[in-house]
Amino acid sequence: MAKKILIVGGGYAGFYTAWKLEKLLRAGEAEVTIVDPLPYMAYLPFLPEVASGSIEPRHAVVARRRHLESTANIAGKVTAISHATKSVTITPNVGVPFEFAYDHIVVTTGSVSRTFPIAGIADNAIGMKTIEEAVAVRDRLVGNFERAATLPKGSPERARLLTVTVVGGGFAGIETISELRSFATALLRRYPEISFDETVFHLVEAMGRIMPEVSQETADWVVKDQTRRGVQIHLDTQLASALDGKIELSTGENYESDLIVWTAGVMPRPFLRGTDLPIGPRGHVIGSPSLRITTEDGVALEGAWTAGDTSQTPDISATPGPGGFCVPNAQHAVRQGKLLAKNIVADLRGEGIAEYNHKNMGAVAGLGVNTGVFQSGKFAMKGYFAWLAHRFYHGLAIPSWERKWRVFGGWVGHFFLGRDTVNIEAVQQPRAVFEEFASRPKA
Template identity: 55%
Template sequence: MHKIVIVGGGYAGLYTAWKLEKRLKPHEAELLIIDPRPYMTYQPFLPEVAAGSIEARHAAISLRSHLRRTRVIAGGATMINHAARTVTVEPADGPELTVTYDTIVVTAGAVTRKLPIPGAEEVAIGMKHVEEAVAIRDRLLTAFDRASVLDPGAERQRLLTFAFVGGGFSGVEGFGELLSLATALLKSYPEIRFSELSFHLVEASARILPEVSEKPGKWVVEFLRSRGAHVHLNTRVVAAVDGHVELSTGEAFDANLIVWTAGNAAHPIIAKHTDLPTDERGRLVVRTDLQVGTFDEPVANAWAAGDNAAVPDLALGTPGSFTVPNAQHAVRQGKRLASNIVASLRGERPRPYRHDSLGVVATLGLGRGIFQYKRIVITGLPAWLMHRGYHVLAIPTWERKIRVLAVWLTAAVTGRDIVSLLSVQEPRKAFVSGGIPHAR
């Protein structure tokens, strides 16, 4: 039986496997998916997970629950040798595995781009995974508890200072949601004043949200500043040792939380550990039909989609343009990829991938957002409702849609849940200490 191996269980990987199960007969192919996490993370919901508006588990879709015919291998792919048709997999326990295949599908996605800034790797938290969003939320809530019993001073100010590095969609949405949560918390913490909160968004370029046009981008900056945020444009972080953030402008402050959202970098397996063709940015070279290679030199039985692939953007009509790395494209590429693999196996011609953008929408905190489609710009509550409506429709499976809606409706009546479970990261602490609480 033909063996199809999918490397990566994100948007594109899940949808490719899902659609292959529906389109292929049981005897036509054996399906395997390789990912170190046994679930797909719906990343557009991570800012709301960080703000406590969505339960963490509801932003993750179990691969084993929803892929009935696909074997899930829990481990990280460390090498793709297409010449030998093998993938090397490193599981959490046990020796390396060598998985053979007839057709390879690479949907490993991208990783958070890290820069050689002193201290950043030791103290910063990314925001690509559910675990990170939960840690961000718990760190903020715990900071309020600790600051509320301290006298005004340097330590109290450090606890109430939060920094986001990177002004793309992930950074701006996370920043806006966390600022909204912190402002709402003041009702429950009368010991803390609004003036004591210090939120910093640091962006190296002259604008944030490059996916929207210049005027809406300026509106977002003005909106965030009107809510008390510090937005640093044309500014780089030059050091973050022990949480002491130094900016290229000469400003400096001590931050309790540093969230790193400064763009994406090529997945290491694509950039360094495969014989498949890549471009100068470490992405797989693919054709418009998502087959790896070029029209002059296609690579047989190799396909790719998502953030790890340089997919030509036919909708723009500009030579050399590629689809932007977002969920909107990854989901649709996964569906097209599955159809094209089935067509190829059955001797039919694959179809090119083309998707006209549906616009961009971002949350800026509870009840606030921005939407743009071409020249149409909507802000405030209507845009926020559009954000929630679009994403509850876009998240896979009816089971997850129902769970997310239930939490939203409950929160609308009862308010946010402001319980911090930071102690989960040290589950044995209470047992070892005999139940004696420790402030630090």
């Protein structure tokens, strides 16, 4: 009988595992099912450019049903896992929960934003982990320009609307603040009522430096470059409160900000702690270099695999990440997903499996239109050519030629036409106008 392979989570690692399995499996060898509440995989490195209007949101996601031809898709969430009985509970988006039996399980549930109990964050901040959040950030920024343009200069509300705060100085935070600053500068051409000095951008980072993935020299260059462009970078600073949009920093500085973006860390999905899978101290599924799920003593669980942000995978490369584990980024998730598919097929056929030992390709970041940084070992590149390297790398990395053509086509269009500044903020309440004018039965 065909083995049942269940993939929990359809992000990077899950999508690439299924995509590769379709190429490697023989007819009738296994049935692959993927469970995810969303019908697409989001290419997360593009979120800052989606937020800044440089990429059309739909181009930054990959429809699984279009590209996974033989994989069964279930729209829902796995809400319980019992590997002892090799079964899970699936709660569909519509309908009642049901049990699903498997022979092999692949846990690739990804990560979510990790926040701290800071007043106002849960109520006012927007994350940068989903395509919906990136779109909301873009629409809020353009909408705030529209609202501020009608208010008198110097008014507190106008200043609040034109002030942006990004919390977190890692790659996600730096790319987000840089792209938003670049976008705001471009918007000023369309809003002559607003001056450059009125647009205020703050980056808050608790550590003494930004972007730990690059050298100190490169990080210092980014700070100087963004400061020159109008970003205020607060190092060794913690966010004390954001209640009602009133920002209080640990340095004593206070100001009001309408748009607050949280990029200060990620964590595995909390539901995993309620399963019988081995979980590490920070909530990750414990994995081995071969991507098998193992106990704390290193004993592999039969038919259990993990990869991506969910996993605590030992980094056995020449330059291991912090703590000796692979860091949660797209580069690892994509490579691990491909290897995981090969290992599952090898295991089904009684062949030897391989260990995940990667060669670091370096780090690349876009810092707004026409500027970026690239770091590989001691070699660093800054400015325009680093920005080109960022675009070409990620443009080619997004899965499927269909999506590559859409992304590159959009960039070419923006080169000639500029970024699209249309604001469709009202899409977040699509029935508002209909409800306002809809006729209702008389009492």
